[in-house]
Amino acid sequence: xxxxxxxxxxxxxxxxxxxxxxPTRVVPNEVILETIDSSDEWIRSRSGIVTRxxxxxxxxxxxxxxxAAGKALAxxxxxxxxxxxxxxxxxxxxxxxxAVATEIADRIGANKPAAFDIxxxxxxxxxxxxxxxxMVVEGSARYVLVIGVERLSDLTxxxxxxxxxxxxxxxxxxxxxxxxxxxIGPTVWGSEGDKSETIKQTxxxxxxxxxxxxxxxxxxxxxxxxxxxxxVFEMAKVAQQALDAAGITADDLDVFIPHQANMRIxxxxxxxxxxxxxxxxxxxVETTGNTSAASIPLAMERLLATGQAKSGDxxxxxxxxxxxxxxxxxxxxP
Amino acid sequence: xxxxxxxxxxxxxxxxNEIAGIPTEDVQLDKSFTxxxxxxxxxxxxxxxxxxxxxxxxxPDEDVKNLKTVGDAADYIAQHQVSKx
Numbered sequence: 001x002x003x004x005x006x007x008x009x010x011x012x013x014x015x016x017x018x019x020x021x022x023p024t025r026v027v028p029n030e031v032i033l034e035t036i037d038s039s040d041e042w043i044r045s046r047s048g049i050v051t052r053x054x055x056x057x058x059x060x061x062x063x064x065x066x067x068a069a070g071k072a073l074a075x076x077x078x079x080x081x082x083x084x085x086x087x088x089x090x091x092x093x094x095x096x097x098x099a100v101a102t103e104i105a106d107r108i109g110a111n112k113p114a115a116f117d118i119x120x121x122x123x124x125x126x127x128x129x130x131x132x133x134x135m136v137v138e139g140s141a142r143y144v145l146v147i148g149v150e151r152l153s154d155l156t157x158x159x160x161x162x163x164x165x166x167x168x169x170x171x172x173x174x175x176x177x178x179x180x181x182x183x184i185g186p187t188v189w190g191s192e193g194d195k196s197e198t199i200k201q202t203x204x205x206x207x208x209x210x211x212x213x214x215x216x217x218x219x220x221x222x223x224x225x226x227x228x229x230x231x232v233f234e235m236a237k238v239a240q241q242a243l244d245a246a247g248i249t250a251d252d253l254d255v256f257i258p259h260q261a262n263m264r265i266x267x268x269x270x271x272x273x274x275x276x277x278x279x280x281x282x283x284x285v286e287t288t289g290n291t292s293a294a295s296i297p298l299a300m301e302r303l304l305a306t307g308q309a310k311s312g313d314x315x316x317x318x319x320x321x322x323x324x325x326x327x328x329x330x331x332x333x334p
Numbered sequence: 335x336x337x338x339x340x341x342x343x344x345x346x347x348x349x350x351n352e353i354a355g356i357p358t359e360d361v362q363l364d365k366s367f368t369x370x371x372x373x374x375x376x377x378x379x380x381x382x383x384x385x386x387x388x389x390x391x392x393x394p395d396e397d398v399k400n401l402k403t404v405g406d407a408a409d410y411i412a413q414h415q416v417s418k419x
Contacts, residue, residue, distance in 0.1 A: 046374065046375075046376065223395070225395055225398055225399075228376050228379045229379045229382075229383060232379075232380075232383075233383055268380060
C-alpha cells in the first residue's frame with residue numbers, strides 16, 4: 001500500500017473581508033400595495049420592512065455577485081488571482097447547469113479555482129462559510145470566496161399578500177483565508193426535512209415541460225405561523241448551542257447577525273435569547289427585505305460600513321430557512 | 335396537577351400582557367385575540383409558546399388557528415391537560 005501525502009492546511013480560518021451589492025432600484029411598500037390589498041402600516045408591523053431592492057435586467061445573479069466579490073476582495077486585501085475557491089449559495093439562479101460560480105470566478109479574473117453552487121436556502125451563507133473554513137484548514141484552498149446572492153423578486157408572487165412585500169434582491173460576499181487564531185467557531189447546523197412543506201416553491205419547473213396547466217410562474221410560499229415558531233424558538237436553541245460550542249456566553253458577544261427574514265423574528269429571537277443590551281443587532285431587513293442567502297453578509301457589511309460594528313468584534317451569525325435548514329456559528333468580524 | 339379555568343385565564347392574561355401590552359383585566363373569555371386584544375398572527379405564536387411552557391401542554395401549529403378567543407385557548411389548554419392526567 002502506498003503512503004499518501006496529506007494536504008497541508010492553515011491552523012485556523014477567518015473572514016478576511018466582506019462586500020455587498022444592493023440593486024439600484026429601491027422599492028417602497030407603496031409599489032407592493034399596487035398588487036395586494038394591504039397597507040404600509042400592516043406590512044411594517046408584520047415584517048418591519050419599509051423598502052427593498054429589486055434587480056433590473058442588467059443586475060443578474062452573476063453581475064451582482066461580481067460586484068460584491070470585488071468589494072470583499074478589496075476589503076480583504078486579496079487579488080482575484082489568489083482566490084482558489086468560489087462557493088455561491090443561491091436559489092434564484094435560473095440556469096440549472098453550469099454552476100454560476102464558475103462564470104463568476106472567471107469574470108472576476110480568478111485563476112481556475114474550484115467553483116461550485118450550493119442550495120441551502122436562507123442558511124446558505126453559513127453552509128458556504130463552513131465549507132470554506134474546512135477547505136482552508138484542510139489545505140485544499142487558501143483563499144475562498146463565499147457568495148450569497150438572490151434575485152428573489154423573480155420568485156415572488158406579487159398577488160400574495162402574505163409574501164409579496166417580503167423578498168428583496170442582492171449579493172453579499174466574504175473572503176475566507178488562513179488565520180493563526182480561531183476566528184470562525186464550530187458550526188451548529190442541520191436540516192429538518194419533515195418540515196420541507198413550510199417554505200417551498202409553489203410548483204416545480206417540470207410542470208412547464210410536461211405541458212400541463214400552470215396558472216402562475218413559480219414563487220416562494222410559506223406557512224407564516226409555523227415558520228415563525230420554528231425560526232424564533234427552535235433557532236434560539238441553535239444559536240445558544242453555537243455560543244456553547246464556541247465556548248462563550250451572550251455576554252461575550254458584540255454583534256448578533258441573524259438571517260434577515262423578518263423584523264418580528266429578529267426581535268423575538270433577541271428576547272428569547274435574552275441578549276444583553278450591549279449586543280448590536282443587525283436590522284438590515286428594514287431597508288433590504290429578505291434576501292435569503294445574501295442577507296447575513298449584506299447585514300455584516302452594512303454594520304461595519306456604518307460603524308455600528310468594528311473589525312475584531314465577536315459576532316453570532318445564524319441562518320435558517322427552506323429545507324428546513326439552519327447553520328449558526330460565532331465569528332470574528334473582518 | 336391540573337390548572338383550574340381561573341388559573342388558566344389568569345395565566346393567559348399575564349402572557350398577553352407581557353407580549354402585547356394589553357392590561358390583564360381586558361383579557362376575558364369572550365375576547366378575540368386578533369379583534370379585541372391586538373394580538374396578531376405572529377404574536378399569537380408567542381402567546382401559544384408561552385402558554386405551552388406555563389401549562390405544560392402541546393399546541394400544534396394546525397390547532398393554533400382555531401383558538402380565536404381567550405375562551406377557546408382556555409378550553410383547549412384545560413382539555414389537553416385533562417386528557418394527559
